[in-house]
Every structure is written in structure tokens, then in C-alpha cells.
Amino acid sequence: MEVSVEKTSELSRKMIVSIPEDIVQDKVNERLKSLAREVKIDGFRPGKVPQKVVQKMYGARVKEEITGDLIQTNYVQALQDNDLRPAGMPHIEPIKSDQGFSFAAVFEVYPNFTLDAVDTIEVNKPVASIEASDVDAMIDKLKEQKKDWQVSEQSSQEGDQVTIKFSGTCEGENFTEGTVDDFQVELGSKKMVPGFEDELTGLAVGDKKTFEVTFPEDYGNEKLAGKPAQFEIEVLKIENPKLPEIDADFIKAYGIESGELAEFRADVESNMQRELAQGLKAKLKNSVMDALYDAISVALPGVMVDQEIESLMKPYYESAKKRNVDVNDIKPATADFEDQAKRRVALGLILAEIIQQNEIKAEAAIVRAVIDDMAQSYEDPEQVINWYYGDKERLAEVEQMVLEDATVAWVLDKIKVTDEPVSFKDVMEPATQQ
CATH class of the missing domain: 3.10.50.40 (Chitinase A; domain 3)
Known part of the structure; x- marks a missing residue:
């Protein structure tokens, strides 16, 4: 096998793989011999069909199958031999040749980039506490829900x-x-x-x-x-x-059996504290992601951006199918998703590089702790825990979340972080709008 690789752009490659004719013919003959032992042709006893007859009847099909197999095996081997990491499926075309069999594979590779700019990043870390007025406002919202x-x-x-x-x-x-x-x-x-x-x-x-x-x-x-x-x-x-009155019946409807206002406010505040912690964590994570995206320059494979655009448009296809309408009537233009898709692809590549270079892993104990915490807001926590561990895909989603959190923690340990006082409303309202 001979391989030549041409760099057609920063990430695009054209790889030509040539396989000697004797190798192709040997594999074709081997397959034809195997067929001769298996095929049934009128006028010949099983296993006694002449090679020329098998060649005439099946030669073209067998050669097509063999070349397909050779493309698959030699493409993978050529990538390994030349240390190439394709970012998506290749476009492969056979090349006519009198000297054997050749094919061209055109594809994009993953970009090479450094993480040196991480050390220059600065982010603000939002910090907030819950005031009595915040609890009052939350109770007003609960009243609104019961109006x-x-x-x-x-x-x-x-x-x-x-x-x-x-x-x-x-x-x-x-x-x-x-x-x-x-x-x-x-x-x-x-x-x-x-x-x-x-x-x-x-x-x-x-x-x-x-x-x-x-x-x-x-x-x-x-x-x-x-x-x-x-x-x-x-x-x-x-x-x-x-709007309803805040009386014992109203309070009991939210699971406070005593009907006492003080206990109700304490329960509301406790839930708000949990939501605030999640909101602060999400805001800080978004700040880190924004900073990484701005600081680290990454060349993006077009195939990955296109795939991400398709992923972003998937809900519109599903909605059109459910509503039995033409998807072109409801989906935005592809360009509307381009910036978001580029950001997702870039951050995916950056996070993957951080994870690989620093051997960051989703520790099983942390994954369990996260699932336990999520389960506490349900009536039967044990059932929720079993629900996650009973399905590999659901568990993988939590593992991915833990892996991202561990990666963000690594970044925060390397950069300058400044506390920024914010209100409960500042933290929660943007998340609701988003």
C-alpha cells in the first residue's frame, strides 16, 4: 500500500491510497475459489464448478466487493500510519488505474491548538444571598400560581x-x-x-x-x-x-402539614437556596465557557459545524412532523444557527483537549453524589436513583455533566477569579428567560 497526503487547506486533506494489482487479484481469486465450493449451478456437481465459470458469472460482483473491503481496511490503516484524525466521514472516490487499485479520500482533520491562553483568563464569580424580600417575592409567585x-x-x-x-x-x-x-x-x-x-x-x-x-x-x-x-x-x-390567602390550607398544599407560616417560609427559603446554588454555578460556568471561547483560537472543521447545525434544527423537524406541516414553514434559516453551532463545536474541542491533557475523569463517587442530590427533590429518591443507574444513556448524561464540572474546576484553579456581588433576582431571572 502506498499513501500520499495533500494538505488542501488548514484542516482539509486529500489522501490517495494505492494497492498493487497482485494483492487485489489474490483476494479476488481467493473469494472466487470460496464461491466455487458453495454455489450451485445447473450442470455441475456441488464444489466442482470450474473457476472460469465462476469468474464469468461472479467476477465483476466479487471485484466490487473486494475493492469495497480494501477501501475500508486500507483507509483506516492509512490514517493510523500517517497519524491523521478525521473530524467526520470522508468523501471517497475510486481512481481508475492500470497499475492496481487506488482511491482518494477527502476529509477534514481535528485542529491542533494550545491551551496557553488559559493562564490569561479572568472571570467574575457571582455571589449572592437570599433576603427576606426575596422570600416574599417567591411566595407572591406561589400565590400567583394558585390564583x-x-x-x-x-x-x-x-x-x-x-x-x-x-x-x-x-x-x-x-x-x-x-x-x-x-x-x-x-x-x-x-x-x-x-x-x-x-x-x-x-x-x-x-x-x-x-x-x-x-x-x-x-x-x-x-x-x-x-x-x-x-x-x-x-x-x-x-x-x-x-389571589388566595396565605392560610393553613394554602400552606398544607405545599407539603407543610403543620400549616405554620414560619415553617412554610423556611421551606421556601431552603428550596430557593438550592436553586440559587445551581444558578450561581451555572452563571460561573457560562462565564468560564465564554472566557475560554474568547481566549483560545481554534480552527473549526466545517463538517462538525454542519452536524451541530443539524442538531440544533432537530426540534424544528420533530415539531413539523408532529404538527403535520412543511418544516420549511417553521424552521429558521441555517445561518441563524451558525454562530451558536461554531461556539458549541469550539468549546467541545477545547474541553476535550483540557480533559485529555490533564486526564480529567468523572469520578464514580461524585456521579453518585450528584444523582443523590437530584433525587432528594422527589418523593421517592431511591426510585430516581435506580432510574438513572438502570439506563446507561441516562447515567452517561450525568457523567458528562460531572466531567464538565471537573473541567470547569480545573480552569478556575488556573485563572484569576474575582467575586461579584449580585442579587437573587439577577441570578434567577435570566435563567428563567433563557
Whole structure:
């Protein structure tokens, strides 16, 4: 086997592998002999079929099979011999030759880069504590979750729930498939297209209205994104919110059997402390990832970026399948994912290099501790623990998380870290929005 490797760009390689004709022919003859002992051909006893007959009937197919086998085995061997690490599947083409069999393999390789810039990184570490006002705000949110609705005779205002029927058209086409009945909108929730909820303010039951709003540029449906649409609505019902009292029944509904307010607040604060710890950890991890991405320059294999874009678009394909619609109507353009895909690929390569160079591992004891901690928020922790350890893929997800955390810890030990005081709200609200 002869191998030549051409560097066609920073990461692209063209490798030509040549295999002498005698090796190809020997393998073809060996396969034909094996077939001669097995095939059944009219006029010949089993195992007595002449080689020429087998050659005539099966020669072309056997040579095709042999060349396929040779490509597979010699491609892998050529990579090993030339210390090449392909970043994706190769594009392989046979080359016609009178001197044997040759093929060309075109592929991208993993980049080489250094981690020297890690020593120059500086990040801020968010630190926060929970104040009484934070607990009050959280209890208000819990009250909000338990609110009831009371029919109102007054005009609609922010905070009300308005039941409407409506239809929408864009560029003359009805996109709501007729009229949507009994649709509930909570004014001020900002769950609708910007401007839609504002148009429902100040109306009374029975009122009808026609108005226009413009869909956001990044709206999920390409046919509507960035375009004005006309809505016709009729108000069917208006309801005011009624928040519950913080009494014993309310408190017991959250698992505090005593119904005591002090115990309830302590339980709420305990859950908030756990959420805060996770939020602070996530913010610090994101800061480290951002810093690594900015500090370390990595050439990115295009094939890996393309694969990551496909991964990011997968939910849109699944959504289209469930909704029985054309995926092109709901998926964003590929370019919309390019920056995110590049960041993911770069960080994946950087983290892998850190892990490899420093032999970082996901220790089994730490993995178990993480699973135990996650299980504590469930009614039956033991069942949750068994659920993770009963499936290799689920367990691998936790192991990967532990491995990333260990890698972040390694980075934090090498860089300058400055404490940055933040509020509970600063930590939790961005995570909720994200």
C-alpha cells in the first residue's frame, strides 16, 4: 500500500491510497475459489464448478466487493500510519488505474491548538444571598400560581384574563384555519405577538375589533416572520384574578402539614437556596465557557459545524412532523444557527483537549453524589436513583455533566477569579428567560 497526503487547506486533506494489482487479484481469486465450493449451478456437481465459470458469472460482483473491503481496511490503516484524525466521514472516490487499485479520500482533520491562553483568563464569580424580600417575592409567585378567576362586568385591564374568538390573515391568506373559539389571553403575560395584548385592553364583553400587528423577525413560522397581520376578534368573557390567602390550607398544599407560616417560609427559603446554588454555578460556568471561547483560537472543521447545525434544527423537524406541516414553514434559516453551532463545536474541542491533557475523569463517587442530590427533590429518591443507574444513556448524561464540572474546576484553579456581588433576582431571572 502506498499513501500520499495533500494538505488542501488548514484542516482539509486529500489522501490517495494505492494497492498493487497482485494483492487485489489474490483476494479476488481467493473469494472466487470460496464461491466455487458453495454455489450451485445447473450442470455441475456441488464444489466442482470450474473457476472460469465462476469468474464469468461472479467476477465483476466479487471485484466490487473486494475493492469495497480494501477501501475500508486500507483507509483506516492509512490514517493510523500517517497519524491523521478525521473530524467526520470522508468523501471517497475510486481512481481508475492500470497499475492496481487506488482511491482518494477527502476529509477534514481535528485542529491542533494550545491551551496557553488559559493562564490569561479572568472571570467574575457571582455571589449572592437570599433576603427576606426575596422570600416574599417567591411566595407572591406561589400565590400567583394558585390564583382563581372571577367573571367581571368591567372593561378589560392588565392582569385580566380575556376569552376571545379570533381569526388572522396575512397577505390575504387566513393562517388561523378559520376562526379560533374560546381562546384565553392573560393581559400583560406577553405570551402573544407584541402588541396583540395591548389591543385587547379597555374592551367589554361583546366588543368586536379589527387591528393589525407585526410578527417578530425571528418568529418561528417563516411565512409570518416580520410581516404585518390583520386580526378580527370578539370578546366573549372577561375575568379578574383572585389571589388566595396565605392560610393553613394554602400552606398544607405545599407539603407543610403543620400549616405554620414560619415553617412554610423556611421551606421556601431552603428550596430557593438550592436553586440559587445551581444558578450561581451555572452563571460561573457560562462565564468560564465564554472566557475560554474568547481566549483560545481554534480552527473549526466545517463538517462538525454542519452536524451541530443539524442538531440544533432537530426540534424544528420533530415539531413539523408532529404538527403535520412543511418544516420549511417553521424552521429558521441555517445561518441563524451558525454562530451558536461554531461556539458549541469550539468549546467541545477545547474541553476535550483540557480533559485529555490533564486526564480529567468523572469520578464514580461524585456521579453518585450528584444523582443523590437530584433525587432528594422527589418523593421517592431511591426510585430516581435506580432510574438513572438502570439506563446507561441516562447515567452517561450525568457523567458528562460531572466531567464538565471537573473541567470547569480545573480552569478556575488556573485563572484569576474575582467575586461579584449580585442579587437573587439577577441570578434567577435570566435563567428563567433563557
